[in-house]
Amino acid sequence: MPELAELKLSAQYINESCKGKIFDNIKKNPVHKGHEVHPPLDATVYSDRVRIEFTIKAESRGKEMLLHINDSTLKFTFGMSGHFKMTKTGEERKHSHLMFYTKDGYTLSFVDVRRFGKWKWDTWGKARGFDPTIDYKDFCKDIQENLHQRAFDRPIGEALLNQRYFNGIGNYLRAEILYKADQNPFESARDAITNNPKILAYCNSIPLEAFVLGGGQLKQWENPFGVEPDRFTKWMKCYGNQGMKTVKDRNGRRLWFDPKWKN
DNA sequence: CGTCCACGTCTAC
DNA sequence: TAGACCTGGACGG
Numbered sequence: 620m621p622e623l624a625e626l627k628l629s630a631q632y633i634n635e636s637c638k639g640k641i642f643d644n645i646k647k648n649p650v651h652k653g654h655e656v657h658p659p660l661d662a663t664v665y666s667d668r669v670r671i672e673f674t675i676k677a678e679s680r681g682k683e684m685l686l687h688i689n690d691s692t693l694k695f696t697f698g699m700s701g702h703f704k705m706t707k708t709g710e711e712r713k714h715s716h717l718m719f720y721t722k723d724g725y726t727l728s729f730v731d732v733r734r735f736g737k738w739k740w741d742t743w744g745k746a747r748g749f750d751p752t753i754d755y756k757d758f759c760k761d762i763q764e765n766l767h768q769r770a771f772d773r774p775i776g777e778a779l780l781n782q783r784y785f786n787g788i789g790n791y792l793r794a795e796i797l798y799k800a801d802q803n804p805f806e807s808a809r810d811a812i813t814n815n816p817k818i819l820a821y822c823n824s825i826p827l828e829a830f831v832l833g834g835g836q837l838k839q840w841e842n843p844f845g846v847e848p849d850r851f852t853k854w855m856k857c858y859g860n861q862g863m864k865t866v867k868d869r870n871g872r873r874l875w876f877d878p879k880w881k882n
Numbered sequence: 883c884g885t886c887c888a889c890g891t892c893t894a895c
Numbered sequence: 896t897a898g899a900c901c902t903g904g905a906c907g908g
Contacts, residue, residue: 621889621890624889625889652900682889682890682891696890696891697889697890698889698890698891698900698901699889699890699901700888700889700901714902731901732901732902732903733888733890733900733901733902733903734900734901735890735891735901736890737891780890782890782891789890790888790889792889834889858889869896870890870891870896871896871897871898872890873887873888884906884907884908885905885907885908886905886906887903887904887906888902888903888904890900891899891900892898892899892900893898893899894896894897894898894899895896895897
């Protein structure tokens with residue numbers, strides 16, 4: 620997906636573009652099989668002729684995002700192509716699937732070409748770990764305290780996609796973290812984490828670097844801030860680079876790594 | 883035309 | 896540990 624940096628950028632984008640906005644309606648694109656979403660009930664409004672008004676604030680952790688809609692939270696995951704876009708009402712992008720309408724003629728849309736993204740009235744997923752950029756100490760503590768678990772028998776290259784411990788790390792971030800840490804991706808996660816402290820440190824700093832750069836300029840994710848497309852691809856030193864090797868991991872995902880490591 | 887590939891989960895055998 | 900879920904861009908014939 621959109622990985623940690625893109626979720627964080629999306630939250631920032633939503634908070635900036637929704638600042639001071641009052642919303643009064645929500646619609647779902649009927650082509651999408653996801654949950655219908657209605658504005659939360661407002662106990663102070665009794666007449667059905669009065670539209671329920673609400674505000675929107677966003678918060679991200681790892682690969683999840685909460686939209687605070689008055690006192691309720693709508694949780695999103697972005698799949699491979701989800702993102703948010705504020706437009707004038709009537710100018711919504713193709714593949715907009717959940718639309719939030721302001722009283723003054725704007726629409727905040729959840730846009731998702733492939734429709735792998737999801738939403739639900741919910742809070743943070745219990746099966747996900749700490750965001751390494753927000754709660755770095757807890758992120759490290761959680762991993763250190765659970766190093767004996769079977770999950771850390773796996774090669775570090777695979778374990779880095781385990782969202783129970785590495786919430787927010789995705790395919791490009793794992794490649795960049797391993798590469799910059801000079802880490803053999805096929806060593807067991809337990810040994811790698813024990814012997815190479817750079818791994819956990821880079822789970823914090825590399826997503827933050829991607830965030831500062833304006834996030835992924837890969838095909839399926841439209842950067843809401845319109846950063847120059849080149850900067851991000853130049854920043855990536857491993858993922859997608861010529862001269863790097865790839866192998867399909869256990870989940871069929873392509874793991875990018877320095878060819879000096881033999882698998 | 884066709885085949886392969888893509889920043890991710892899910893759930894079913 | 897395969898598919899399933901989806902669209903569309905790149906590239907080959």
